[in-house]
Amino acid sequence: MDHDGNINAIDLSLSEAGDIIDLLIYIHQEAEPPERLRLTSAILTLLHAADARLKQIEQRLHPMAA
Numbered sequence: 001m002d003h004d005g006n007i008n009a010i011d012l013s014l015s016e017a018g019d020i021i022d023l024l025i026y027i028h029q030e031a032e033p034p035e036r037l038r039l040t041s042a043i044l045t046l047l048h049a050a051d052a053r054l055k056q057i058e059q060r061l062h063p064m065a066a
């Protein structure tokens with residue numbers, strides 16, 4: 001995959017992750033209190049995973065930008 005293809009794949013992955021988090025937040029708002037705790041945990045897990053993934057991507061793209 002070329003540089004532009006990599007960027008497009010990253011953009012798509014981030015967009016999908018954002019959509020999933022938005023959906024979980026909406027469900028969280030409509031949920032009963034016991035369910036909210038589980039949903040909060042799921043949201044935090046996704047955010048931590050996304051953060052780790054973004055750091056990996058940054059390390060790969062940094063040499064390409066030079």
